Amino acid sequence: MNPELRRLAILLAALSAMGPFAIDTYLPAFPAMANDLRTTDLAVQQTLAAYMIPFAFMMFWHGPLADSHGRRRVLILGLGGFALASVVCALAPSIEWLWLGRALQGMVGGAGMVVARAVVRDLYAGVEAQKLMAMIAVLFAIAPAIAPLIGGGLLLVTGWRGIFWFLALLAAALCLLSWRRLPETLPPERRHPFNPTTLWLGYSGVARHHRFRRLALASAFNFIGLFIYVLAAPIFLIRLLGYTPQQFGWLFIPTVAGMMAGSTLAGRLAGQRTPHQSLLLAYSIMGTAAVANVALNLVVPPGPWCIAPLVLYAMGMALAMPSLQLLALDLVPARRGLASSCLGVAQTTTNALAASLIVPLLWNDTLHLALGMAGCVSIGLITYLLSRRHLPEPIN
Numbered sequence: 146m147n148p149e150l151r152r153l154a155i156l157l158a159a160l161s162a163m164g165p166f167a168i169d170t171y172l173p174a175f176p177a178m179a180n181d182l183r184t185t186d187l188a189v190q191q192t193l194a195a196y197m198i199p200f201a202f203m204m205f206w207h208g209p210l211a212d213s214h215g216r217r218r219v220l221i222l223g224l225g226g227f228a229l230a231s232v233v234c235a236l237a238p239s240i241e242w243l244w245l246g247r248a249l250q251g252m253v254g255g256a257g258m259v260v261a262r263a264v265v266r267d268l269y270a271g272v273e274a275q276k277l278m279a280m281i282a283v284l285f286a287i288a289p290a291i292a293p294l295i296g297g298g299l300l301l302v303t304g305w306r307g308i309f310w311f312l313a314l315l316a317a318a319l320c321l322l323s324w325r326r327l328p329e330t331l332p333p334e335r336r337h338p339f340n341p342t343t344l345w346l347g348y349s350g351v352a353r354h355h356r357f358r359r360l361a362l363a364s365a366f367n368f369i370g371l372f373i374y375v376l377a378a379p380i381f382l383i384r385l386l387g388y389t390p391q392q393f394g395w396l397f398i399p400t401v402a403g404m405m406a407g408s409t410l411a412g413r414l415a416g417q418r419t420p421h422q423s424l425l426l427a428y429s430i431m432g433t434a435a436v437a438n439v440a441l442n443l444v445v446p447p448g449p450w451c452i453a454p455l456v457l458y459a460m461g462m463a464l465a466m467p468s469l470q471l472l473a474l475d476l477v478p479a480r481r482g483l484a485s486s487c488l489g490v491a492q493t494t495t496n497a498l499a500a501s502l503i504v505p506l507l508w509n510d511t512l513h514l515a516l517g518m519a520g521c522v523s524i525g526l527i528t529y530l531l532s533r534r535h536l537p538e539p540i541n
Contacts, residue, residue, distance in 0.1 A: 151280075156326060157264060158281045159319060160220060160257030162288035163227065164200065167254055167312055168193065168375070169292035169397070174305035175379040181305065184240040186379075187505065193376060194501035195244040200251035201493035207259040208486025209347065213339035216260050216267070216482075217329050223256030224320035231313035235306045246309075255489055257319075262485040266474050267330035278467040279412030282404070293378070293397050337480060347483045357484075359532035360473040361491035363525045367431065367462045367469075369495050370521035371400065374455060376500050377508035385447050385511055396452055403456035407463030420468040421533070427468075428526050430461030435519040442512040451511050458518065469529070 171178075179189045211219040227250055234246035265277050299307045337347075351357055374381060374396065382388040382396055407427070414423050438454035470488060477484035507513040 152326075154277060154280045156322065157261040160224075160323065161261040161281060163224070163257045163316065163319060164254035165258075166288045166292050166315075167227075167231075167250055168196065169288070170296040170312060171305065171308045172375075172378050173293050173297040174300045174308055176383070177300060178243070178305050182237075182240045182243065188240050190379075190505065191501065192240075192243055192247045194497055196247040196251040196254070197493055197497035197500055198251065199248045200255050201490055201497050203252045204255050204259060204486050204489035204493055205348075206486070207256045207489070208263065208480075208482035208484070209337075209339060209344055210482075211256075211260050211263060212331070212337045212480055212482035215329050215331050215333075215336070216264055217323065217327055219256055220260050220323050220327065221320055223253040224316050224323065226253035228313045228316035228320065231309045231316060235309035235313065250312075255493065259482065259485045259489050262470065262474065262488070263482040264327075264330050266471075275415040275467050275471055276412045278471060279408050279415065282408035282411070282463055282466060287401060287405070297392075331482075347480050348487070351477065351484065351487050354476060355534075356532045357473050357476050357487070358491075359528045360469050360476075361488050362495075363529035363532065364466060364469040364473070364488065365491045365495040366521045366525035366528065367465055368492060369499050370431065370435070370518040370525070371455060371459055371462055372496060373499055373504055373507060373514060373517050373521070374400075376504045377514060380508040381511070381514065385509075386449065386451065395449065396455070399452055399456045400459040403459030404463040407460035407465075408467070410460075411464050411467045414464075415467075420472055423468050424465055424529060427461045427465035428522070428529070430464065431458050431522045432461075432526070434458035434461060435515075435522050438515040439512070439519055442515045447511045454515075458522070465525075 175186065175189050178184075179186055182189075207219060207223070230246055230249035230253065233249060234243055237243040237246055261281070262278075265274055265281070269277055295311070296308050299311055303310070378396060382392070386395075388395055407430075411423065414426075418426075434454045434457035438451075438458070441450065441454060473488055474484050503517065507517045
């Protein structure tokens, strides 16, 4: 990959990672936030849902706005808004204000993820697109590893509010970098008007397409199988495994290493195996990890070994992701921004439901978390296999 393309991949990965980075960075601070704001662990946990519900809702609009007004403008405005919302969080005097700040972050936090996928398909197709998506995924995977480490370090030095000041500065820096370095990849003649009729036709076409829906859900549930551990990290690591807020790297570094390995493998298999062959391999890896995770938690008490199956699962999940997303995007060649929005909506909606409803039911027992992972990968596999029952007709 040439240096210019590598720089573009790094920038797109950073833009894609901004939303998830804002989740992981402040996880080590949950106990301190509950104490400082005089509230409960559950109330602080709900800041995740406060972020992800508007994050999911706004996914409907980032892509169509980028299809209408261009990629750069949506990204720059989104990053600027994220910086201001982070300031609201940093200054929050109560949990209610923190919920508000997190909701404002969620409204603009998904712009980078949506637009970055569209930019890749604007520029490349086929094997080249799969390789670039895999490289972005490798770089994207670094964010969850370093985010809680940065958050834990800032918690010691600046307190929990310093974490949100850091997020504000990071968003402002990416905004400036995008303004100076990111090319506009959607020329005016390829743009679509942003009006109710056009949006209705676009979204209804995607909603009626069985194959697109099932590919999107397969990708979403694969991710949730690992993400439930990220959402439950304050309980899983601190209460169940006995780690401190500064030791969150024991979960995030190994699992991110697994994601990087899976993404690297996806890049190497591009052009050598069909997407279906790569996906069967990915589900074999994830299924093995899920079964081993349940078995391990049935026979031994909780300990550091509980993390080992997560590394293997992360590898399979990362291997599957580029193929599933590109298969879905290729169904909507004329409106990739809207298609990327739909993928994001499926992902973040399941994330929000997991954060507010599923994780609190699972987080008090490592076996329950393992069963949650097994259930998610089972749903992911079933929906992917069902998607193959429909021919891949493109959506206009």
